[in-house]
Amino acid sequence: MRKNSSTNYENEQVLHDFCDAAYTLSVLSGRWKLTILVKLMEQDLRFGEIKQMIPKITERVLALQLKNLEQDQLILKIQHKSDPKAPVYRLSLKGKSLKPLINSLAKWGEKYK
Amino acid sequence: MRKNSSTNYENEQVLHDFCDAAYTLSVLSGRWKLTILVKLMEQDLRFGEIKQMIPKITERVLALQLKNLEQDQLILKIQHKSDPKAPVYRLSLKGKSLKPLINSLAKWGEKYK
């Protein structure tokens, strides 16, 4: 869905290369990503559970954002092969490590918005 | 350019209301906003100076992002009335207060990207 031949894409890459903060922002950007991450800080969740907790999100967008988060390795999708039940989404270490950062974002927002 | 009648817009508002971190992300999101802010941490700059420092940015997008940053009150556009020279862009206190946050973003990115 992304064109790796667009000026926009190219600018994004260049930016990520020389600006670490821009990379961080990019993994967090997406309408419901923060919300999903915050919920997952508490406990592992299934697709339907996340959807219930965030009523406004559509299944399409939820699926997209989960895929993004997985690609950026912030979350893991855990399938029990022996017992192929519904998959569960879980924060990775990388994902968990965002907690203080998200708290900082929240504190700044609370103070200045 | 934004429709205040779209589902997307409405979701954004709801999100900002109950999630301070989402608000913070939103003021930082935009292709070159971080870069602009970082440059302005050092010194006040004029339109053309910023453009020189960020060759890939177009005048259109630079103007847009500056307007955004001004609306979010992160920067000030300073016009000398007595001596109507070229305006200068300067970080506001709110803008300056982002410095540690941006550093945190950068540190996380450096470590995990």
Place this chain on the structure above:
DNA sequence: AACGACACTTACAAAATTGTAAGCTCATGA
């Protein structure tokens, strides 16, 4: 076998952001 729940995917549309190119205004300098 039929049915429904769950976890998605697909097709299509709307909205938002970014890019390209050109034009516009005002002040200064030749």
Place this chain on the structure above:
DNA sequence: TCATGAGCTTACAATTTTGTAAGTGTCGTT
């Protein structure tokens, strides 16, 4: 006074994200 440069704005197009609605496949239950 005419040209030039700085600082924008405008018109239009491409790209990207988000939304709406419907459909698919696999279980487990009836």
